[in-house]
Amino acid sequence: MSRSEAFEQYVYAQKQGKKYYSACVSAGLDPYPSVLQDMLSNADTSGYVEVGTFDIPSELIVGTWAGGRKKAFAGNFMPLLETGSEFADKWINLCAAHLSAGGIRDPISCFEYLGKFYIKEGHKRASVLKSYGAPSIYGTVTRVIPTLSDKPEIRLYYEFLSFFKLSRLYRVRFSRPGSYARLQAALGLEPNEEWTEAFRRDFSGVFRSFGEVFDALNSEKLDITQADAFLEYLKVHPFAEARTQTPDQTRQCLSALWPDLRLFAKGEPIWVSTEPEEKEKSLLERIFGTPKLKAAFIYDFDPLSSAWASAHARGQKYLEEKLGNTVDITSHLCGEDADETMEDAIRQGANVLFATSPMLIDSCRRIAAAHKNVKVYNCSLSLPYAGVRSYYCRIYEGKFIAGAVAGAMAKEDAIGYVANYPIMGAIASVNAFALGAQLTNPRARILLRWSCVSSDPVKELLDAGVDVISNRDKDGARAELAWHLGTYAVEKDGLTALASPRWNWGRYYEQTIRSLLNGGLDAAGSSERAINDWWGISAGVADVDISDTLPDGVKQLALILKRGIAEESIDPFLRPIRAQSGETVSDGTRLFTMEELMRMDWLCDSIDGSIPGFDELMPRSQSLVRLLGIYRETIPPKAEENRK
Secondary structure (H helix, E strand, O other), X not given: OOHHHHHHHHHHHHHHHHHHHHHHHHHOOOOOOXXXXXXXXXXXXXXXEEEEEEEEEHHHEEEEOOOOOHHHEOOXXXXXXXXXXXXXXXXXXXXXXXXXXXXXXXXXXXXXXXXXXXXXXXXXXXXXXXXXXXXEEEEEEEEEEEOOOOOHHHHHHHHHHHHHHHHOOOOOOOOOOOHHHHHHHHOOOOOOOOOOHHHHHHHHHHHHHHHHHHHHHOOOOOOOOHHHHHHHHHOOOOHHHHOOOOHHHHHHHHHHOHHHHHHHHOOOOEEEEOOOOOOOOOHHHHHHOOOOOEEEEEEOOOOOOOHHHHHHHHHHHHHHHHHOOOOEEEEEEOOOOHHHHHHHHHHOOOOEEEEOOHHHHHHHHHHHHHOOOOEEEEEOOOOOOOOEEEEEEOOHHHXXXXXXXXXXXXXXXXXXXXXXXXXXXXHHHHHHHHHHHHHHOOOOXXXXXXXXXXXXXXXXXXXXXXXXXXXXXXXXXXXXXXXXXXXXXXXXXXXXXXXXXXXXXXXHHHHHHHHHHHHOHHHHOOOOOEEEEEEOHHHOOEEEEEOOOOOHHHHHHHHHHHHHHHOOOOOOOOOEEEEOOOOEEEEOOOOOOHHHHHOOOOOEOOEEOOOOOHHHOOHHHHHHHHHHEOOHHHOOOOOOOOOO
16 A cells, blocks of 8 residues: 555544544533543452453443553544654554555554553554554553442442353343343353353354444434344344344344334333223224224144133133124144244234234234234233334232131131242232232232242142131132132031132233224324233123122222222222331322332231242243242253254
8 A cells, every 4th residue: 555545544534633622622521532531530449350352342442541642633533643643654654564565563552441442552553554544453451440449330340341251252241131141042052151262253253234224214313222122133043044034034034023113212111001902993994994903813823732821712602702793813832833823823913913822922922013904912911012012911900809808707717829920910919919818808918839839839838727828819700719719618518609800811902992993093003112911800801700609898988999999989009008128118198109019019908928939939930920020130051942
């Protein structure tokens, strides 16, 4: 490369530096590179570690070790000094060497602090390479270790250090704790599995290509990193798929998921619908009619063998009886490929999908992204995805009534309660039952057991001497209560049914379809926000069966409570409440938000028992708790199958 060409490159780089300088001054920002020595004067550090020599991502080189050469460069490391200076002459000589046969061979020397790099030696070498847009610069790195503290940025950095030991990658930077471990799992790697050189090269290529697509699409400047977006992307498009995609395919798939990224950047807000929405037909729909609805029910278990699926199948049958003349309704049992099952339903004309299990959420997200004209519903609670509308029952309302009955009917103060899983909404049910029992017996104590921990929690409660037990809720059938359903009294000659909360999925499906018939497919809501239908007794989706054998006074009280909840004049949680920790969580005047009820993770002080940790759960329960657990963000990730 001739010196004249190198001179022209300096002039170009200098213009870029002055442009950056002027923009910073206008914005009131420091226009020069950061000085690490100044930053460390007010920081707690624990020492220095020699990391080695490797390629440093250029965009992470942001400053200088000392302030002596600071004003020769703008903050983007483009030169500021005039041509003819000794500095400019040396820069031009290096530039000429850069594209010569020899090139720039010597590595720069840097300090790394909190994931950013500060040059000690090689400022001009870095400047020349940056002026040509070099994606990385070869350098020797010394790491400055910050003292461990509770500051979020320090905790996140220590997670990065663990990740770096395995991957030797700097370019992957997350903004939220726990993400590095989740990425390791999403890539099919065990928590402490080191990356091979081949896998590192493979990942780096895929990640670099994805990052370019993300940056090109991110015109609204979402406050998330490339890695944040990539991890969300892998939830829908596994790495084995992402690694085979062309940039155009990645762009198409990422564009479809952009509403979810927007929600992620805002902190995963979820809009909770507590009642069916009344919709009126528009003028055009009254003139030309409503688009034909074809609803497909998607099951991941056979209703003949699964009580959960059977409840939804009864809901489907109820819908057929109510609206079968106006809506085409089909059912589909998933095989090995849930995505293909849903695609097949759509090929058959379905424009509304009801996926009846939370475990189908990943397939629902992919289908919703690929078919914007199809409304996708998933039976789950508190999942923050824009393209899929989730639905569930406020079963805690029925639990409150059952608790009041139990408190009135128990001969002793101890009452048994069998909970299923520590998932969203479940703790509200436990607490509501306890508050209901205290309503009729202030001395009542709830003995809490978990079916996801013990193989026979009912036997444990019977051995403890309780004479009233609240067990699994009814699934929609109005058959006579049995030992394994509802709240019952334990008598010498058998069991006596008292009350049983139950869900009526058919009522949800009927009201949802009616809303779609009146408002068209747009009635399902905007795809730009996450919507969760959490309906209760007032909508007829949750209910409680009250036994005719109850004493008249107790039965009358249960009916009053049910009517009051339906009319919203009674709130189970509107009373003074103290948690097991001794903390007063309500003074009796505050209303809990739907989000607080969903994510409730404390127990009332009248409950004897605890919320089981993830390691205490039986293996078959762990998948659901990973997805919907109240502590799902803290569960150690499990390596996903790296599908080929």
